[in-house]
């Protein structure tokens with residue numbers, strides 16, 4: 191199977207009450223860990239590449255790694271997506287360079303400007319058989335080199351979504367309902383603590399999601415900033431020389447609920463980073479004499495695979511939907 195767009199996956203996900211995982215890729219082991227899990231579970235998959243990933247690993251290396259995964263995973267549809275495309279030129283470069291889906295993220299711009307930039311990307315993308323994700327509302331957290339403080343974040347305004355989608359022609363819409371990028375999604379002051387002293391974040395704004403879905407029936411919604419920051423990884427990192435106090439994510443059951451509604455794509459990056467970092471830190475602690483990267487990257491890749499398999503089955507619900 192060649193790389194696909196997300197059109198068919200989203201239609202089936204919407205109708206079936208599940209979501210597709212969109213996992214960020216930056217190197218070979220991450221691509222392999224994610225795709226091995228998806229192939230074994232027969233799960234449709236989105237591999238996404240940020241501007242930072244292209245700067246780190248090089249566009250061509252990443253495209254070729256994903257093309258290799260397509261060959262190795264013949265039973266599942268895989269889309270290659272640009273995550274947080276900052277401008278028309280970056281989107282064009284990915285559309286021309288083999289991606290099947292791009293995000294234009296003009297969400298920090300005024301509404302009319304967001305429409306104008308998004309529309310331009312949509313016209314070029316659709317002419318080339320590529321689909322477009324756009325964003326309305328602003329998430330808190332860190333994307334590439336841009337840090338959005340919690341006070342500067344804003345929920346999506348449901349009253350804007352119909353005009354935005356009609357005027358831009360975008361294929362899916364990322365909305366802000368309280369998720370946030372990175373491993374520190376909420377400050378301690380925004381959370382309560384459970385009996386174990388672990389931070390419990392404020393609930394997602396399902397009222398906003400439901401209002402958006404009512405206004406855009408059948409239209410695929412995307413959630414960014416959807417890592418759950420598994421506490422076993424945070425604990426392992428902290429026990430093996432790391433310092434990640436009070437790292438906190440989105441509870442998995444809330445993401446599962448969103449996937450049953452109109453959310454068709456759920457973005458996960460930080461949990462991959464945590465799985466990899468926790469495993470490598472522990473490995474170094476336990477094997478101080480080892481220095482062959484294969485020795486520690488192999489368990490890191492396995493940890494990514496196990497974490498992605500768990501997301502596919504227990505959070506996204508997309509196993510055996512390929």
Ligand code: G3H
Nearest residue numbers: 240242243333334371459
């Ligand atoms: O939304 C941001 C993603 O986690 C990508 O992160 O820009 O550091 O590659 P990055």
Ligand code: 13P
Nearest residue numbers: 372414415416417459460
């Ligand atoms: P996390 O930082 O929660 O993994 O979000 C990733 C993301 O939204 C990528 O676009």
Ligand code: ZN
Nearest residue numbers: 371414415457
């Ligand atoms: Zn994002």
